[in-house]
Amino acid sequence: MNNLPKISIVILSWNSQKYLEKFLPSVLASTYENFEVIVIDNASTDATLSFLSENYPQIKIVVHETNLGFTGGYNNVLKEINSPYYVLLNSDVEVDANWLQPMVELLENDKTIAACQPKLLSFNNKKYFEYAGAAGGWIDGFGYPFAKGRIFDVCEENRNQYNQTEEIFWASGASFFIRSAAFHEMNGFDSYFFAHQEEIDLCWRLQHAGYKIFSCPSAIVYHVGGGTLPRGNSLKTYLNFRNNLIMLFKNMPWKEKIGKIPFRILLDLLSGFKGLLKADFGYFKAIVKAHFSFYKWILFHQKKSLFPFQKKKNLVGRFSGNIVWQHFVNKKNYFNEIID
Numbered sequence: 001m002n003n004l005p006k007i008s009i010v011i012l013s014w015n016s017q018k019y020l021e022k023f024l025p026s027v028l029a030s031t032y033e034n035f036e037v038i039v040i041d042n043a044s045t046d047a048t049l050s051f052l053s054e055n056y057p058q059i060k061i062v063v064h065e066t067n068l069g070f071t072g073g074y075n076n077v078l079k080e081i082n083s084p085y086y087v088l089l090n091s092d093v094e095v096d097a098n099w100l101q102p103m104v105e106l107l108e109n110d111k112t113i114a115a116c117q118p119k120l121l122s123f124n125n126k127k128y129f130e131y132a133g134a135a136g137g138w139i140d141g142f143g144y145p146f147a148k149g150r151i152f153d154v155c156e157e158n159r160n161q162y163n164q165t166e167e168i169f170w171a172s173g174a175s176f177f178i179r180s181a182a183f184h185e186m187n188g189f190d191s192y193f194f195a196h197q198e199e200i201d202l203c204w205r206l207q208h209a210g211y212k213i214f215s216c217p218s219a220i221v222y223h224v225g226g227g228t229l230p231r232g233n234s235l236k237t238y239l240n241f242r243n244n245l246i247m248l249f250k251n252m253p254w255k256e257k258i259g260k261i262p263f264r265i266l267l268d269l270l271s272g273f274k275g276l277l278k279a280d281f282g283y284f285k286a287i288v289k290a291h292f293s294f295y296k297w298i299l300f301h302q303k304k305s306l307f308p309f310q311k312k313k314n315l316v317g318r319f320s321g322n323i324v325w326q327h328f329v330n331k332k333n334y335f336n337e338i339i340d
Contacts, residue, residue, distance in 0.1 A: 005085060005104065007084075007104065008081050009035055009037045010088055012091070013039055013040065014044055015046045017051050020051065023091065023092065024037075026095050031097045038059070038081065041062070070194070070195040071191045071192075075188040084180055085107065090175065093174060093222065093223050099118055101219075103177045103219050106214060113213070113214050115211075120135070122222065123224045129155045130174075130225055131153075131155060132173070136148045137168055138317045139170065141319065142267070143260070144244075148215065151332070154333040164215075165216055168214065169204075169318055170213060193243045201251070204315075213317070238287075241291070245268075245290070246294060248261055249261065275287075319339060
């Protein structure tokens, strides 16, 4: 490929010194010949800034005085970065040396593709897919995200069963490759989300606008996962449940909202009561708080979160059934068991 387009690899950091120490060398060793690395610091209280300035003076650092979350942190900075492509990369990700080339080629060859993701494998067990996106994100008819290679907490072994470069519903925010023009056309992430599921919401809006989202499994990265907020954390539970309901309200047509959101709320509450039976009171409280925050958003904040777009009827990567039923009742643990 002649005249390689520039890629800005943008890493959002919050107290991430230990991950940057471990994984920045792999990023800088990428074989693609036209990229820059930018670190956004979200008001870290560890030694991240001194570590970067002493060891990586070639890396540009943008410092926020307060923690703006994933959404605000990226939105504030990306509008100032002039590159045709962004890679939003978590600090706890190790990359293969040639991870960038396949994704660039994919988007250069099809201008209707707005975003893609590499194959995400677990850093701690590289034979298995990683929770936060695996080989490409899907969503069910009631808003539950899942992925090729990951159904709820079950991550499959990577046996190259999902090596097809193909359309998906959402690309993982852990390693999110996107056309800068498409990102800004959509006005970026919804800042109200703060963190969690913002990339799914953005991909949903991109599909509504006529763009495609792809998996690119020939590009490979290894994700630790839970580097900032581990799974099971009450704040993470709260944000996931709140943001998911907001996302459904924003992106579903009214007919679906009326029929599906009340049922989804019921399923959330059942999950919360299941947590109570296990004496996980923090989980239950986080779900209840998320629901009240969702109602508050409807009453007072939704105008700030709704973006103008043209709705597309045929969304790719959407399973019309209920993944909860398939997994917990029908005992289906693998993507290919559910999606033929």
